[in-house]
Amino acid sequence: xxxxxxxxxxxxxxxxxxxxxxxxxxxxxxxxxxxxxxxxxxxxxxxxxxxxxxxxxxxxxxxxxxxxxxxxxxxxxxxxxxxxxxxxxxxxxxxxxxxxxxxxxxxxxxxxxxxxxxxxxxxxxxxxxxxxxxxxxxxxxxxxxxxxxxxxxxxxxxxxxxxxxxx
Numbered sequence: 001x002x003x004x005x006x007x008x009x010x011x012x013x014x015x016x017x018x019x020x021x022x023x024x025x026x027x028x029x030x031x032x033x034x035x036x037x038x039x040x041x042x043x044x045x046x047x048x049x050x051x052x053x054x055x056x057x058x059x060x061x062x063x064x065x066x067x068x069x070x071x072x073x074x075x076x077x078x079x080x081x082x083x084x085x086x087x088x089x090x091x092x093x094x095x096x097x098x099x100x101x102x103x104x105x106x107x108x109x110x111x112x113x114x115x116x117x118x119x120x121x122x123x124x125x126x127x128x129x130x131x132x133x134x135x136x137x138x139x140x141x142x143x144x145x146x147x148x149x150x151x152x153x154x155x156x157x158x159x160x161x162x163x164x165x166x167x
Contacts, residue, residue: 002098002141004120004150005047005105007065008113008131010034012057022055022082030133033158034061037134038068040161044154045138047105049097050075053082055109061134062107073105081108087119087147094145117155123148134158 011030018024026034046069052062054077062075080090085108094104106116110131118127120139125147129137135157139150 001101002094002145003045003103003153004094004139004141004145005041005045005103005136006113006117006131006139007041007061007105007107007136008110008133009053009055009058009061009107010037010064010134012133025056026060030057031060031064033162034064034134035068036165037136037158037161038065038165040164040166041065041136041156042068042070043164043167044156044161045103046070047073047103048099049073049102050105050107051078051081051093051097052107053077053109054079055082058082058107058109062105065105065107081106081112085112085116087116087125090116091120091146098145117152119147120145120150121148121152129155132157134161136161 010026013024050062066075113131114128117129137155138153
């Protein structure tokens with residue numbers, strides 16, 4: 001079985017605050033909340049690999065997620081999670097990376113995280129599941145990762161994961 005953890009980046013500096021949007025960092029509050037969310041997520045599932053968008057706010061989120069896990073998983077950037085992602089190419093990459101019982105975290109942006117989740121579960125490229133900042137969902141696969149092949153195990157908003165971290 002392969003499990004994917006789809007994670008939207010934490011609270012970042014406002015749009016327009018940086019000339020280059022790819023350099024927008026997490027805010028102080030975003031770092032604190034995302035750290036708590038990552039600790040709560042790690043109580044439910046701990047990734048064996050973290051793949052992230054190269055955009056700074058996602059890369060920072062990925063690092064916080066990895067730091068909350070034991071053992072600490074490797075973090076790798078992929079352009080497939082930034083810009084205009086291609087779900088099929090991303091599924092192929094996951095297939096190459098996934099070993100048996102792998103838990104792979106994907107850190108990215110809206111609307112792609114929500115559209116990717118809907119595609120993986122429903123096979124519908126037009127549907128979307130809403131992801132608040134720092135939300136996490138787990139989708140499980142008994143076989144090949146692809147459109148309509150996954151089972152949504154859970155979708156947690158940041159508040160729920162923060163409460164888990166505090167227990």
